[in-house]
Structures are given as structure tokens and as C-alpha cells.
Amino acid sequence: MNQTDQNQILFERAQRHIPGGVNSPVRAFRSVGGTPCFIERGSGARIWDAAGNSYLDYVGSWGPLILGHAHPEVIAAVQEAAARGLSFGAPTHAEVELAELLATLVPSLEMVRLVSSGTEATMSAIRLARGSTGRDLLVKFEGCYHGHSDSLLVKAGSGLLTFGNPSSAGIPADVARHTLVLPYNDPAALAEAFAHQGDAIAAVILEPVAGNMNLIVPRPEFLHAARELTQQHGALLIFDEVMTGFRVGLTSAQGRFGITPDLSTFGKVIGGGMPLAAFGGRREIMAHIAPLGAVYQAGTLSGNPIAVAAGLATLKCLQVPGFYETLEARAQALCAGLAAAAQRHGIACCAQNVGGMFGLYFTERLPESYADIMACDREMFNRFFHAMLAAGHYFAPSAFEAGFVSAAHTQADITDTIEAADACLAA
Ligand code: HOZ
Numbered sequence: 144m145n146q147t148d149q150n151q152i153l154f155e156r157a158q159r160h161i162p163g164g165v166n167s168p169v170r171a172f173r174s175v176g177g178t179p180c181f182i183e184r185g186s187g188a189r190i191w192d193a194a195g196n197s198y199l200d201y202v203g204s205w206g207p208l209i210l211g212h213a214h215p216e217v218i219a220a221v222q223e224a225a226a227r228g229l230s231f232g233a234p235t236h237a238e239v240e241l242a243e244l245l246a247t248l249v250p251s252l253e254m255v256r257l258v259s260s261g262t263e264a265t266m267s268a269i270r271l272a273r274g275s276t277g278r279d280l281l282v283k284f285e286g287c288y289h290g291h292s293d294s295l296l297v298k299a300g301s302g303l304l305t306f307g308n309p310s311s312a313g314i315p316a317d318v319a320r321h322t323l324v325l326p327y328n329d330p331a332a333l334a335e336a337f338a339h340q341g342d343a344i345a346a347v348i349l350e351p352v353a354g355n356m357n358l359i360v361p362r363p364e365f366l367h368a369a370r371e372l373t374q375q376h377g378a379l380l381i382f383d384e385v386m387t388g389f390r391v392g393l394t395s396a397q398g399r400f401g402i403t404p405d406l407s408t409f410g411k412v413i414g415g416g417m418p419l420a421a422f423g424g425r426r427e428i429m430a431h432i433a434p435l436g437a438v439y440q441a442g443t444l445s446g447n448p449i450a451v452a453a454g455l456a457t458l459k460c461l462q463v464p465g466f467y468e469t470l471e472a473r474a475q476a477l478c479a480g481l482a483a484a485a486q487r488h489g490i491a492c493c494a495q496n497v498g499g500m501f502g503l504y505f506t507e508r509l510p511e512s513y514a515d516i517m518a519c520d521r522e523m524f525n526r527f528f529h530a531m532l533a534a535g536h537y538f539a540p541s542a543f544e545a546g547f548v549s550a551a552h553t554q555a556d557i558t559d560t561i562e563a564a565d566a567c568l569a570a
Contacts, residue, residue, distance in 0.1 A: 149193040153181040168302035172540045175525045180537070185212025187551035190537060198537035199556050201477075203547040205539075206354075206386050206411040209470070209499060210460055211551025217415045217456045224452035230444060238446040241455055245413070245421065248458070249388075249395055251403045255423030256432060257446040261385035261410030262290025264420040265348065267440045268406045269294055271422070272346035272379045274438035275431040280340060282347040282378075284327040286356030286513035289348055289383050289408075298324040300355030305541040327353055328361060328511050330368035341376035346406075348381040351396035354545035355386070356516045358502025360495065360509075366402045373405070379428065385410035385420065386545065389458065391498030392467050399498070415457030417450035466550065470499040473557055474548040477501060480561030488568045490523065500545045503538075516543070530567035536560050 157164035165171045165179065172179045180192035188211050190200045203209070210217060224237070238257055246252045258264050269281055269292070281294055288301035296303065296311040297319050303311065310319070323340070325332045327349070337344065347369050353359035373380040382404040387396035389412040397404055405428060410420035423429060431438045444450075460466070478494035478501050485492030485505070494503045504510055505520035505527070524542040531538055536559075539546055548557075 149195075150178050150181050153193055154178050169305055169539070169541050169544065174305045174521075174542070175528045175540045177529060179540070180532075187211040187213075188549055188553070188556050196535065198532070198535050199552070199560055200537045201546045201548065201560075202537060202539050203549050204416055205544070206390060206500070206547050207414060207416045208547075209390060209412050209549055210415070210457060211549040214415075214457075214460070214551075216460060217453050220452040220456035221417070221449055224449050227448070229449060230447055232443055235446065235448050235451070237448060237451045237455060241413075241446075241451050241458075244455070244458055245409070245423065248393060249397065249407070251397060251405075251407060251425070252421075252423040253426040254429035255421045256429070256440065257451070258420045258422065258440075258442055259418045259444050259447065259450070260290070261383075261408065261420045262292055263442065264385065264408035264410055264422040265289040265295060265381075265383055266292035268381050268408050268422040268424075269346060269348065270440065271428065271431055271438050272381060272406065274436075275428050276345045276377065276379060278343055278345035278378070279321045280323060280343040280345060281321060282323045282325060282333070282336060282344055284349055284353070285324055286327060286359070286516065287348075287350045287353055287383070288355030289350070290385070293318045294322050295348075297322045300353070300543060302541075304356055304543040327359060327513060328365045330362075330365050333365075333368050333372055337372045337376050337378075341372075341378070344373075344376060344378040346379040346381050347373050348383055350383050350386065351400060351402070352387050352391060352497045352500065354500055356513055356543050357504060357510070357519070358495065358497070358500060358545040359511060359513075359516070360497060361400070362511070363400070366400055370402050370404075379405040381405065382407045384408060386500065387497075388412055389461055390500055390547070393461060396497075412457060412461075413454045414450050415453035417447070417453040418444070419447065419450035419454050460550075467498060470548060470550055471496070473552050473554065474499050474501050476554065477548060477552075477557045477560065478503070480557065481564050484561055484565040485568050487565065490568055491520070496548075499548050499550075501548065502545055505542075527564070527567060530570065531560075531563060534563040534567060536563050
């Protein structure tokens with residue numbers, strides 16, 4: 144049997160009992176075409192699929208694996224915690240430590256609640272914003288993705304954008320009408336919304352670096368307008384840092400850009416590859432959460448001890464001096480090298496990174512909006528994706544996702560990927 148058939152065989156089996164053969168839509172390779180790789184194992188910057196192929200991985204489980212796969216300290220912490228029991232549904236010492244550490248590293252997190260996924264974190268933060276302000280209207284931005292709860296699946300990014308259907312079926316119109324969608328990076332549109340409906344807006348939620356419509360860097364004036372307008376009108380500013388949290392720096396995007404939100408959501412890196420997320424913020428707002436207040440939120444696996452152990456071990460490694468400087472340098476080198484390789488072959492291409500996340504665009508200039516992203520050459524991306532995959536370099540299977548570099552990627556790995564891109568783009 145041809146080795147490569149193993150992925151195909153598994154995909155066919157998977158489709159019999161799992162919708163689309165995957166447990167999260169982007170994994171299905173539908174926008175790029177072809178068969179998804181069924182991953183058997185990972186180590187450092189590499190993953191291996193069921194057919195025995197190995198790849199340098201620039202997905203990193205969509206962001207959590209900032210230390211690379213199977214980092215020894217994280218695995219040891221997980222094994223040690225697992226030996227003491229998988230779940231208690233009761234408070235533990237370790238979750239207190241994690242809450243204290245998060246509050247120290249990100250000072251806006253005066254109080255935090257641990258949950259199991261980014262979706263849960265954003266959904267709960269919005270309920271809290273509505274419950275604490277007594278208002279219903281939520282402002283989000285076109286192409287931003289904040290998980291799959293009802294209020295947030297309106298003109299969303301990630302898988303919805305990948306499949307060209309940015310608003311999900313199954314959301315009652317009555318729910319969707321409480322979500323106002325505005326263009327990202329457009330402070331004037333936000334000011335106008337507040338001028339008209341400012342006293343009805345509970346919260347503005349945004350990705351402080353948009354990472355679910357490829358990657359868009361925020362204009363400073365956009366973030367400042369979001370902070371000032373929410374403050375002026377008694378609304379809350381929610382930073383969705385599920386992707387950017389501890390990915391763009393030790394103080395996350397809010398520290399990097401010097402903006403203090405009222406509430407923030409975290410996920411991915413804080414769980415080190417385990418299902419862990421959090422929402423938190425100002426003490427007086429968080430005091431509305433049950434059991435202190437009337438906004439209900441709960442979960443059997445919230446603060447799960449194995450996930451917390453992985454998160455603590457990961458956050459410890461991130462505090463080593465120079466960690467983020469090296470990560471940023473690697474991501475920058477990758478971006479510069481990929482763009483230069485494409486340009487050498489006359490292909491319109493640019494790339495940029497923020498910390499350890501990056502965007503690669505087949506277009507002339509760096510995109511600043513959803514519209515700019517939609518104008519990129521998707522066919523070119525798909526060709527690039529498949530040529531790189533065949534050469535052993537695993538990029539996100541969608542032109543609408545950010546990429547991720549980990550601390551396990553060496554300069555030699557980056558050089559290898561750039562050389563492969565040069566060869567692929569020449570063909
Ligand atoms: N929504 C994630 C990317 N932005 C994809 C999650 C997954 O497929 O694992």
C-alpha cells in the first residue's frame with residue numbers, strides 16, 4: 144500500500160461518522176483541496192502524519208504550541224498532574240497559582256475565571272458585559288472570529304471566511320440583531336456607531352491583532368478610538384486575546400500596544416496545548432459573575448488540573464529572558480525570506496509578523512482590512528500551500544488564518560522553509 148494512502152484511508156473512515164471527517168471545519172482542507180494530514184505525533188517544530196511524512200509545522204495547533212510539540216517540561220508537568228487525578232470538579236492549589244500568575248503578567252486581569260475553550264471565554268465575557276451594563280448591543284468587527292457562540296457568528300472570520308459563509312445558519316435573527324458589525328481598523332465607523340447607539344452598546348469586542356482573516360495589524364488610532372469611545376459611553380472594551388495572549392509578548396497585545404481593556408479573553412498559549420482558557424478583567428465587573436453576582440457561568444472541567452499544569456509549565460518557560468526576542472526574530476526572518484523568495488520569481492507577495500504570529504499574503508501591499516484580505520490571490524495561496532506541503536512544510540490550510548512560529552523553530556528550520564518556498568515558487 145502506498146504510504147500516502149494512509150491519510151486518505153483515515154479520511155474516508157472519518158467521513159462515515161464525523162461530519163466532513165473533522166472535528167473543526169478548517170482542518171478539512173476544503174478551501175485548498177486535497178486530503179487532510181492525520182497527525183500521529185509531534186516533537187519540537189515537527190509533526191508526522193499517518194503516512195509517515197514529516198513536516199516543519201507553522202500551525203502549532205492553531206497557536207497554543209509556542210514551545211513546540213511535546214515540550215519536555217510541559218509533558219512532565221502533565222504526567223505529574225495526571226498521576227494525581229484527572230479532574231476533581233473542586234478548587235485546586237494550582238488554579239490559584241495560575242490566576243495569580245495571569246494577574247501579575249497582565250495587570251488588567253484583576254480577577255480571572257478559568258474555562259475550557261476560547262469560545263467559552265468570549266461567550267462568557269459577553270454575557271458578563273451585558274449583565275453588568277444592563278445593555279444588549281454588541282459591536283464586533285468584520286472578519287474577526289471570537290469562537291462559535293451565537294452572538295459572535297455574524298460576519299466572522301476563520302472557518303466561516305474559509306468557506307465563504309461568514310454568518311452561520313442556526314442563529315436566530317433576534318439574536319443576530321444585537322450584534323453590530325463594523326469594519327476593522329476604521330475608527331470613524333466606530334465613532335459613528337457610538338454617536339447613534341452609544342447608550343445601547345454593552346461592549347466592543349475585538350482581536351487586538353486580527354488573526355482569523357489571515358493577520359491584520361491594528362492601526363493605533365483604531366485601538367485608541369475603541370478605548371476612548373467605550374469609556375465615554377459607558378460601554379466595555381473586550382480584547383479577545385485568545386490568539387494574541389502570550390503569543391505577541393509576555394504582556395500580550397494589551398501590553399504591547401499600551402491599551403488597557405475592561406475585560407480580556409485568553410486561551411491557546413495559556414493551556415500549553417490542553418483545553419484551557421480564561422476571561423477576566425476589572426474587579427468590579429468580575430464581581431457580577433456567580434457566585435458573587437447574578438451573571439451565571441459554570442463548567443465541570445473549568446480549571447482542569449491537567450490543563451492548568453500544562454499552562455503553568457508553559458508560562459514558566461515564556462518568562463526566560465530573551466524568549467520573545469528570539470521568537471520574534473525567527474518569525475521576522477521567516478516573513479522576510481518568504482516574501483523575498485516570491486518577489487524574486489515575480490509573484491506579488493508580502494508578509495509580516497507580530498511576535499510569534501505571522502501573515503503571508505499574495506498581494507502587492509500589506510492588507511489593513513477585511514476588504515484588502517479578500518483581494519489577495521487565493522489560487523496562488525492554494526498552489527503555494529500544496530507545493531510546500533509536498534516539500535514537508537505545513538502551513539494553515541486556508542488563506543484566512545494566521546501562521547505561528549514556535550520557540551522550537553531554529554534558524555536552520557526557517558532557512559530550510561525559505562529555500563523550499565523559493566523552489567516551490569519558481570516552479
Ligand atoms: N478556529 C481555529 C483557527 N482560527 C481552528 C481550530 C481548529 O481547527 O483546530
